[in-house]
Amino acid sequence: MPKPVPPPAQAAPAQPLDGGRYRIESYSRTHEGCVRTHNEDSHVARDDGGLWAVADGMGGHEGGEWASGRIVRELGRIDLALGYQDTCEEAAQAVTAANRQILAEGKRRGKSMGSTVVMLVIEETRYAVLWAGDSRAYLMRGGKLERLSRDHTQVQEMVTRGLMTAEQATGHPMGHVLSRAVGVQKAVEIDRAEGEIQPGDIFLLCSDGLHGVVGEEAIAAHFAREAPEQALDSLIALTLEKGAPDNVTGVAVWISEPTLLSFAEPKP
Numbered sequence: 001m002p003k004p005v006p007p008p009a010q011a012a013p014a015q016p017l018d019g020g021r022y023r024i025e026s027y028s029r030t031h032e033g034c035v036r037t038h039n040e041d042s043h044v045a046r047d048d049g050g051l052w053a054v055a056d057g058m059g060g061h062e063g064g065e066w067a068s069g070r071i072v073r074e075l076g077r078i079d080l081a082l083g084y085q086d087t088c089e090e091a092a093q094a095v096t097a098a099n100r101q102i103l104a105e106g107k108r109r110g111k112s113m114g115s116t117v118v119m120l121v122i123e124e125t126r127y128a129v130l131w132a133g134d135s136r137a138y139l140m141r142g143g144k145l146e147r148l149s150r151d152h153t154q155v156q157e158m159v160t161r162g163l164m165t166a167e168q169a170t171g172h173p174m175g176h177v178l179s180r181a182v183g184v185q186k187a188v189e190i191d192r193a194e195g196e197i198q199p200g201d202i203f204l205l206c207s208d209g210l211h212g213v214v215g216e217e218a219i220a221a222h223f224a225r226e227a228p229e230q231a232l233d234s235l236i237a238l239t240l241e242k243g244a245p246d247n248v249t250g251v252a253v254w255i256s257e258p259t260l261l262s263f264a265e266p267k268p
Helices: 061-073 084-109 154-160 206-227 228-241
Strands: 008-017 023-031 040-045 051-059 114-123 126-132 136-141 144-147 191-196 202-206 248-256
Touching: 008 228, 023 040, 040 061, 040 248, 051 061, 051 084, 051 126, 051 202, 051 248, 061 084, 061 114, 084 126, 084 206, 114 136, 114 202, 114 248, 126 136, 136 206, 202 206, 206 228, 206 248, 228 248
Parallel strands: none
Antiparallel strands: 008 023, 023 248, 040 051, 051 114, 114 126, 126 191, 136 144, 136 202, 202 248
């Protein structure tokens, strides 16, 4: 008899953000998965100021959870009233501060520990994605899914240098070996991608426990036919059905005109 799939845990309901020109809402879910007994992922949804993030910890229950949690703690201290550019810089500095703390804690414990991180900042009509590692940011726009981040893995670096094709990289056994993460080296480099938001945009931040199991085709299909909250719920349920060997976390953020009904609000 098949093992029953555990229900998704730690759901955070959508909250509207008064972005001035647009209505911005978010919804987050995280689950330890079907194999691991503890959740090393952490996430933050600061809907009041336009900052969201997912961090995927490494180093076992105590180490990975501590590392990802330290990133989220530092991001929670940022003054989000600083404006777009300053918020982006403060987010990067928060990760730098967490990097120092994780390194020091790992040295104190005598073990390796670290975390990936992917962050989304939205201010007025602009957005920025900042990341280190293989947690990803996607943008669903006009029915098409675009990956905004580029994995910091050894396999992806080989693809970038032309040593391997994207087809060869798919499913590669070394695909999860990171080339960059927080808390691994004395300095951490944060990549950044920027753009303008549009009504109808849906952003997804997720750990590799999600995108590594269900894939981009399924992500696009669910967000194309379901409301963002339902799509994220469905994707996590699908991940669990497929065995969810890792922790799985997702944060969905969507944009709409302030005069329109929210995705989450029933029509009369």
